[in-house]
Amino acid sequence: MATELIVRTLGLQDYVETWQAMKQFVDNRSDDAPDEIWLLEHPPVYTQGLNGRAEHIIDPGGIPVVASDRGGQATYHGPGQLIVYTMIDLQRKRLGIRRLVSALEETAAGVLKQYGLAPETRRDAPGVYIDAAKIASIGLRIRRGCSYHGLSLNVCMDLSPFSGIDACGFSGLRITQLSDLVGPIGLHEVMVPVIGQLMEVLDYTELVAPESAAAVVAGP
Numbered sequence: 001m002a003t004e005l006i007v008r009t010l011g012l013q014d015y016v017e018t019w020q021a022m023k024q025f026v027d028n029r030s031d032d033a034p035d036e037i038w039l040l041e042h043p044p045v046y047t048q049g050l051n052g053r054a055e056h057i058i059d060p061g062g063i064p065v066v067a068s069d070r071g072g073q074a075t076y077h078g079p080g081q082l083i084v085y086t087m088i089d090l091q092r093k094r095l096g097i098r099r100l101v102s103a104l105e106e107t108a109a110g111v112l113k114q115y116g117l118a119p120e121t122r123r124d125a126p127g128v129y130i131d132a133a134k135i136a137s138i139g140l141r142i143r144r145g146c147s148y149h150g151l152s153l154n155v156c157m158d159l160s161p162f163s164g165i166d167a168c169g170f171s172g173l174r175i176t177q178l179s180d181l182v183g184p185i186g187l188h189e190v191m192v193p194v195i196g197q198l199m200e201v202l203d204y205t206e207l208v209a210p211e212s213a214a215a216v217v218a219g220p
Contacts, residue, residue, distance in 0.1 A: 080157030
């Protein structure tokens with residue numbers, strides 16, 4: 001089971017409903033259940049991690065702010081950003097949290113290299129950067145030995161709401177996205193290389209069809 005993976009493509013999903021669905025999945029999963037990856041996007045929302053400070057939410061305007069249970073600081077999610085939620089049994093995979101963070105960074109970096117870019121990582125701030133501008137963020141939670149939350153990759157979104165926060169707790173941090181660097185690109189075009197990289201980095205060898213094609217969270 002450690003090499004089997006279920007991938008679900010869920011479309012546009014409410015943040016809070018998806019968060020609760022992830023927790024429920026982790027709490028109810030059996031010891032032999034395959035790991036799952038959920039690919040989706042969220043309507044506009046600011047999320048504040050467990051270590052986040054209120055002063056990093058500068059001007060949310062009409063965008064809701066959610067206090068999440070993931071690690072990290074403040075960030076923004078919106079349409080056109082690929083969310084990769086990782087429900088992984090870390091004990092079974094023999095993964096530590098630091099290795100999982102590195103694996104998600106390697107996944108995003110591997111995809112960006114396929115588009116001719118030169119991604120970088122930073123010791124002081126998890127994520128992936130292009131010329132010091134952040135393009136991918138990571139926030140995780142471990143519960144019952146399993147991970148949830150995961151990776152966000154900016155693809156073809158409106159970046160202006162990032163100006164309403166100190167993204168990831170850093171004042172003046174520049175944010176970029178794939179479409180600004182390589183030209184027009186759709187979210188769906190990035191999903192396949194993301195899954196391919198993730199399977200390679202984390203040594204998954206078999207994609208398993210979910211028992212039900214129905215979405216695990218309610219539709220928008």
